[in-house]
Amino acid sequence: MSSKEKAPNVDRARLLIADDLKNVTNSAVKVAVNALEIASHMVQNVSYLAIISSVLTQFIKAHDQLNLFKSEWQYIEDLARQIHTIVDYVRRLYIGKDEEELPEGLAEPCMRLEKSIIRSLETLNDCITVRKGLINLARVLLRSEAVVNNVKQCRDDMKITLDMFSAELTVIKRNRRVTSDTERLVLLSAGRLAPPPATFRGRAREVAHVVELVLDQAPARIAILGSGGIGKTSLALAVLHHPEIQATFKDRRFFVSCHRVSSTEETVLELLTFFGTLEHDSSLIALSQDELVWYLRRLPNGMLCVDDWNADFTTNTNEDLLNELASLPNITLLVTMRGTEYPKHVAWTNPLLPPIPPLSLEDAMQIWDSICEANDEHALKLVQAVDGSPLAVTLLANCACNDSPKSLWQRWELNQRNPSQAGGARGSALPNIELSIKFALSGGDDLENAAVLLLSVICSLPQGLPEARIPDFIDAFKETIPNLRACISLLEHRSIVYKSEDGFLRALSPVARYTRSYHLLPDLVHAQLTELYLKIVEKNFEEDVSAKVAYARDHIGAEVGNILAVLLHCLEHETVKGPLERCFLAIASFTDFCGYIHYNGICIVLLDIAIDRAKNSAPSMIVSLLMSKVGDLWSSARFGEAPLAFTQIYAVCRSDSTMMETLGEGFILASLGDVYYRNGQYDDAKRVLHSALAFYENDAESLPGASTACQIQLGRVYLGLGMLDKAESFLLSAHRIYTTSEAESLSGPADSTCALGELHVATCEFEKAETELRFALPTLIRAGSEVAYADCLHSLGCLYMRTSRLESVKAWFEFALQLYTAAREGRGVADCLGSLGALHIHLNELDVAEEYLQFAMKLHSKAEYPRGKVTVLNSLGTLYHLLDRHEEACDVLNAAIQLAASMPYPFGEGDALFRLGSMHKNRGQLQQALSWFKRARELFERAQNLQRANSARAEIDEVAKLLQISLAV
Secondary structure, three states, X not given: OOHHHHOOOOOOOOOOOOHHHHOOOOHHHHHHHHHHHHHOOOOXXXXXXXXXXXXXXHHXXXXXXXXXXXXHHHHHHHHHHHHHHHHHHHHHHOOOOOOOEOOHHHHHHHHHHHHHHHHHHHHHHHHOOOOOHHHHHHHHHHOHHHHHHHHHHHHHHHHHHHHHHHHHHHHHHHHHHHHHHHHHHXXXXXXXXXXXXXXXXXXXXXXXXXXXXXXXXXXXXXXXXXXXXXXXXXXXXXXXXXXXXHHHHOOOEEEEEOOOOOOHHHHHHHHHHHOOOOOOOOOOOOOOHHHHHHHHHOOOOEEEEEEEEOOXXXXXXXXXXXXXXXXXOOEEEEEEEEEOOOOOOOOOOOOOOOOOOOOOHHHHHHHHHHHOOOOOHHHHHHHHHOOOOHHHHHHHHHHHOOOOHHHHHHHHHHHHHOOOOOOOHHHOOOOHHHHHXXXXXXXXXXXXXXXXXXXXXXXXXXXXXXXXXXXXXXXXXOOOOOOHHHHHHHHHHOOOEEEOOOOEEEEOHHXXXXXXHHOOOOHHHHHHHHHHHHHHHOOOXXXXXXXXXXXXXXXXXXXXXXXXXXXXXXXXXXXXXXXXXXXXXXXXXXXXXXXXXXXXOOOHHHHHHHHHHOOOOOHHHHHHHHHHHHHHHHHOOOHXXXXXXXXXXXXHHHOOHHHHHHHOHHHHHHHHHHHHHHOOOHHHHHHHHHHHHHHHHHOOOOOOOHHHHHHHHHHHHHHHHOOHHHHHHHHHHHHHXXXXXXXXXXXXXXHHHHHHHHHHHHOOOHHHXXXXXXXXXXXXXXXXXXXXXXXXXXXXHHHHHHOOOOOOHHHHHHHHHHHHHHOOOHHHHHHHHHHHHHHHHHOOOHHHHHHHHHHHHHHHHHOOOHHHHHHHHHHHHHHHHHOOOHHHHHHHHHHHHHHHHHOOOHHHHHHHHHHHHHHHHHOOOHHHHHHHHHHHHHHHHHOOOHHHHHHHHHHHHHHHHHHHHHHHO
């Protein structure tokens, strides 16, 4: 039943409001009551939410007039603000759909909210004593105990209501994401799955072999091997469009071409780009192989074809990627690749498909006849000469449409006898497939020469020529490639290029390889191509972030590979200072645009080359490039590499006083301290952040809030070190400054409050921590700080797990996980996965727990986050102990001890020791257990965690008694 069916009609209200409440004199209460009465008659749609929002606004406003029990009401006000934030968020989701009912699950929270507000307004009105006189005030005070109880009941009601709204919001987000992802995947498959081959002969046996494996041995892992031009891609597409495959996978068939990639990283980028995870708002984490695997694991069962897998770069990472793709339980994998040997370390489905053989003469001649009407003995000789290669037959048949088979055969024979006389490259006979390509490109008239030049342009761009930019290309090459559209038509007619499913003009792989070998792009044409792409990345939007994001998504995201290639070529070949420095600025701009659409980490190599070439440039140019590199390192969570870049920035600024004034020594130090903290180098972070704080305190011109933000960072560092007194001192100082200042920043006060919440979780002051974390949530939403909001949600989930409120923990973790995922915050995703693993240990769902923890461990290792690794290692230790895998448990816990000691991270080290003690105690190894517990107690005391220190002390006493008993026996 929908919420519309559940809702009463306009003639009957959902709740009755007492006349006494309707007749109150307080304006805010009266407005809230009147609005609530209207809402109670309404269907629960977007218009209803608008009324509820105004009710909450007036309810919150009424708190300003309280005279009694203000502290008790403060918490209720905080809860109401958070509900208000969620209500407004849902309104925005359904904007423009005023008559559409809301999701069914919202009906109950909304009705509970109405009742909670009525109860609260009645009690609130009792506590507003203005204009009531001394007698009424006395009456309220005389029954203060009853009023306080009513206030507590209001608080409990409102808290339950908030939990219901929060849980439902998680469901709404998840459902919208699933719906959005499903719709997007349907469009992706339908719109980007290349059509079946137009001419396809002689492969019925191979198609039947692959289809049988796919249907009978799901999920199958199949490789199609063979030489270039033999028809591997056509075979794969024929399989994907086979009726039984269509019926099985429907819109979950995906075809990704990788013929233009040259490394594992580029393969990952190609796959991520194909699936839209780099452009979709609710996409995934920092650009990495793990992101790809995590994304694919969450897809419904489907079939993925990776075309032209490059087995030439036989690196471990390449093998790892193929192995991970082949291990996905929900994905049937089909891979095409050149060669005749199957890659090792992959469990290919048996029986293996043999390498694709040449076509029979009969099948090859059928392809010829479908293209060219001229069929004579010379046509037969040409087909025999190319050994039945489908691509070569297609190219030669197209040539024969304009030239006779006899003439083609004569040229072919001449090339075989005397390659140099026939124009054979490098004076040697070309392989048959390359010779057929050469013939297809031969002609000699102006249009054909221009077409070959255009083909060189297309093949120099890794992604091909984007159809959407054809007008720009026409303008850019008007002098060198006139009549560009006619050139495109000619290349298409001869089957040299094709229009890809994602809107690019591309050459077939053998054609592209031949062109790059024998038709290099002239310098003049490369300069025109560079000018075209420089203009794309030089677009300036000043401080308009929304415009930057939109432009990056529309104009940069689809061509990241092309832009990288053009800028890299410019760096490597430009020698004139002016154009070279323009290239430096373009690289910095390109990196900036990539950051807005979360292409994190892909510009590092490009920036390194630029920084090296810019060593003789002005300091401002060098610093600009270094800052771009730091930003890219930070965004991709490569914090271990960032200190060197900051050291370089500091050195450049020290040599140029103007640059130091512009950037600020305090900013450099504070940023360096931040990356040290994020990389787990707490002692280094502490030292550098204290230097930054001293600089800010002595610099009258430092930015407002800079020293306060530095104090928050120091507080977090001391929290990690277990020096909780110092952590509290810095965090309280920052919080006082934020709450008493008139700064416009919303995130600063919320960040300090959230950090205090984390501190009070560590000190086991759970009620205080919950108040602080809940208070921070709505402010972080208003400030647009998605990652900080996710941090706060994750901390709340950890708090609930610590206090055994497991029923709502998973919802908090999953909500935080969605936000981290959308922001591509890899560490946050890893933290949430680790916490979900720990939760499933609590729930005794150990198989699920292990899957979460193993993946979290992999992400933490990639993100170079030692503290996260320590936490996950400790959870794995407990898990392996519960699974009776004691040797593995000891290994991971010892690894946690070593890693935590190197940071140092006393709490994490103590936690590992405590878990080791528990394991040895349960196994009757009491002397070892006693030793572990004693060391754990010392570390917990150093970390100022009294609750865990007391737990360790209790275990020491119990083990000591057990030892006495064993000795007595």
